[in-house]
Amino acid sequence: MVIFTFFALQSSVFRSLSGVANWLDPASTLGIMAVAVALLMIGGHFDLSAGVMTGTTALTVGIVATEFGQHIWVAIAAALVVALAIGFLNGWLVTRTGLPSFIITLGTFLMLQGLNLGLTKLFTGTVSAGGIASAGGYGSAEWVFASRLEVAGVEFRVAILWWVLFTALATWVLLRTRFGNWVFATGGDEVAARNVGVPARRTTITLFMTTAAAAWFVGTTLAVRLTSVQANTGIGQELIYIVAAVIGGCLLTGGFGSAVGASLGALIFGMTQLGIVYLRWDADWFYFFLGVMLLLAVLANRLVRRYAEAARR
Template sequence: MLHRLVVRPELGAALGALLVFGFFSTITGQFLSPLGAATWLDDSATLGIVAVAVALLMIGGEFDLSAGVMTASTALVTSLLAVRLGWNVWAALLVSLLLALAVGALNGWLVMRTGLPSFIVTLGSFLALQGLNLGVTRAVTGTVQVSGMRATDGYTSAGSLFASTMDLGGTVFPTSIVWWLGVTAVASVVLVRTRLGNWIFAVGGSAPSARQVGVPVQRTKILLFMTTSAAAWLVGSINLLRYTTVQANQGVGLEFQYIIAAVIGGCLMTGGFGSAAGAAIGALIFGMARQGIVFARWNSDWFMLFLGLMLISAVLVNNTFRRRAERARR
């Protein structure tokens, strides 16, 4: 049993999460309060939903730098259609989802068709989407934000699904936590229990070898890019329906946090190794540390130091676990 645990990619992240949880639980009582727990769980959830999808993509050997800005792009499309054109919110959500899937498919197709690194292709998508977000929003509204979602048709029913809350023991917990857990569970099952999961590990380990044994490399990678875009759409929809407004420049910089959470959770930058549960734990560490520093009344600049140390430590630990796993397979 111990040997089987040691080769699990998420073990290092789990140990790190326990240390972070114990540390902030000790230095600040607010961290363990029901309201405090709801705060850092919500922070972890909105990060973790996309981090899990990014982890699948990284296991498949690719990166997506457009995931952060995609959360704003999809929310802007939904809000412009619903607020400015009077569409039903559900129809607007469907159109923004289709847009996200189309961008993800285009990213994947360009990577496979041109052979360019996904880092470059999705960086181009990031810049293009950021420019469109700012340009279109300013041209339509005269500002860089869209508000007024609360008065749109279908807002109540859509908000109850994406942005409602649960009262547990007198403390309000947002449903984003449920979405996070659900996405993690589905991704974990797909990764370790299905043929698609085997394909993801295969294309990330060696695409030429995977192709030789019949794995549909192009289809698998395009699907992974689409999954990342869909996850960004989900987070964008949750934020839009919760706050009823969206800024054209929001989401910028989150793409690196998604990747870092996945790396902390056990994913290797080279692909072929990692887990969905590990990425969720990496996001949990993010949320606990970010809110724990606030509860402890420290300067928020310390969070970046913590993040850098966690990233370096995670890379070193992940390499160790990968070597152990490879020896175990032999």
């Protein structure tokens, strides 16, 4: 909120409705991922392959739709299958080996990065997959993933709506379902959780698959919106998701956090990214700001948690 006030006071474009629509857009696709990554982090794991997976799914949509000449929905379904398979593989490897998810997903991250480039070149001969708009059924896919809604004369991307929906859904699952309870427990203390009968392994695999499904959704949105996908799409984003989740109050050690928090983290990210542009500051400073915010957020979270625990004693 401080950030909003800061930029709103400095820039009239920022506080105008079309300005809001503008900075909500990057926040929305980031937010969808941040919410899924937050769930995974509450469950005690990281997914470094989440960013590159948005590229993998977007490229799958592009290649299946254009090179194989399939209907767009077939391409989208194929991308979902690919994403869920990668998510399952991540989760299965992590639960089987007991190795830190950081290392396992770093491995899948690098593998996918290579596959994205290699396979794209193999199929299209270039480093991008384009011409998605000419695929059959593109209109309906565009309506679902990339349409614009007009509110008070300003166009908002439909992704914003999806983002709000996913945040609400994730919050409900976390706080009001058995699965949510298991997520907190698995992240809080996996051995203890298993001792009382929580299916910790299944919970972890489901969380990795959820993150992969979110990457599929965002990847599909990118593919349908841009109609052309670069082979390096999504690389570097995985850390931004984690940053958003941490700014939103997720503990790096797991067992604590919220979906709404992660969404707010994404919102702050979107506001800063475009706010800097509106102020005509050099965009190079963006990452500096992000780093400062991350540090402040971690310190603030720690203080708040300590205070809360001390007050209850």
